[in-house]
Amino acid sequence: MDAQEIIARRVAQELKPGNLVNLGIGIPTLVANYVSPDLKVFFQSENGLIGTGPIPEQGLEHPLLTDAGGRPISALPGASTFDSAMSFGLIRGGHVDVTVLGGLQVDAGGHLANWMIPGKMVPGMGGAMDLVSGAKRVIVAMQHAAKGKSKIVKQCNLPLTSSRPVSLVVTDLAVIGFPDGKATLIETAPGVSVGEVMAVTEAELVVGDRVPEMKI
Amino acid sequence: MRAVSVEEAVAMIPTGASIMVGGFMGVGTPERLLDEVVRQRKSGLTIISNDAALPGKGVGKLFDAALVSRLTATHIGLNPKAQQQMLTNQIGVDLIPQGTFAERIRAGGCGLGGVLTPTGVGTLVAEGKRQIEVDGRPYLLETALRAQFALVHAFLADYLGNLSYALTSRNFNPVMAMAADTVIVTAEHIVPVGVIAPDHVMTPAPLVDYLITNANG
Secondary structure (H helix, E strand, O other), X not given: OOHHHHHHHHHHOOOOOOOXXXXXXXXXXXXXXXXXXXXXXXXXXXXXXXXXXXOOOOOOOOOOOEOOOOOEOEEEEEEEEOOXXXXXXXXXXXXXXXXXXXXXXXXXXXXXXXXXEOOOEOOOOOOHHHHHHHOOEEEEEOOOEEOOEEOXXXXXXXXXXXXXOOOEEEOOOEEEEOHHHOOEEEEEOOOOOHHHHHHOOOOOOEEOOOXXXXXX | OEEEOHHHHHHOOOOOXXXXXXXXXXXOOOHHHHHHHHHOOOXXXXXXXXXXOEOOEOOHHHHHOOOEEEEEEOEOOOOHHHHHHHHOOOOXXXXXXXXXXXXXXXXXXXXXXXXXXXXXXXXXXXXXXXXXXXXXXXXXEEEOOOXXXXXXXXXXXXXXXXEEXXXXXXXXXXXXXXXEEEEEEEEEEEEOOOOOOHHHOOEOHHHOOEEEOOOOO
């Protein structure tokens, strides 16, 4: 199982029956592959759709039915469409149960930075700030480290996405939560020891007596 | 509402105008109007649009032709030309959160001075803005956004100018149709009055100033 699959499979376990869920671009998009249709989860695409379905077969794409990256998608039976003010009313208004986003950094207090690297990458925040401010639960799905550097840091030095802390971080090595506002090791990836996680994590982690492995 | 040719409509737009353009990554964007803006070389434009689409698509065409001087958007990362024009200061870019973008435009069209949103509190977005507490929670005051023109793309337009939109091409079109002095519309299909049932009209006819006629009409 590669790193992305570990993350996507573990995040999928966080989704509950009937949840309204927004998946960001990148690893978060893969989460849908591991969610059973029996769970009846609704996926929102913030460009104006609840009930996103799989990518249509080649030749069956509809030019007016796309995801937030402009790629063709399909709509499941029971889907609904709406304008952007409604879409972000759903997001900001706490109607979205879970949002899953990528991250550049998450700090010891659960603050996320994921929209800008000053002087290098200034794409814009798109919907990320609204999602992190307004969704009921915010899950960050990202690699634990990039180019050997921990993405779980003491304090973000990149611009924050929101002053509101995230609920959970799922990486290829660990699941980290923030009870009492402190980064806490909740699970390790299969075959990864607590020591190994600590060695590649810049932020201090609270570690309980026994840290279970992810069951994926 | 008046039905006009695309040439006639774009001729009304002065150089340096402020223009809202509907669409999300080019989906739901009035391409025929943008092609004509490029052909008539309307330059120095202030564009208000969710994103910069892609080179050759949607508002991306305006960056290809270097007609934009200011852009208000939420995300331009998928258009390298717009990125480059921003980094070399050819265009001034104001990047704002997408929900805030939608609400500022909605406020502009609904007679509101602005909205209070929790989005952006404690981030770079809050710089220079008033923070207001309501029931102990902090919000940013985000002021209303309007433009001289809104370029809107509908799926159906009837002979009076009632509009409906299809699937994910609705996006910012309905709020923009409320927030500009002059609203110009292209539609995939122009249909007789009554084809769009009253319950299915998403933008009522009195909001539409000009409807672009079919190319060979």
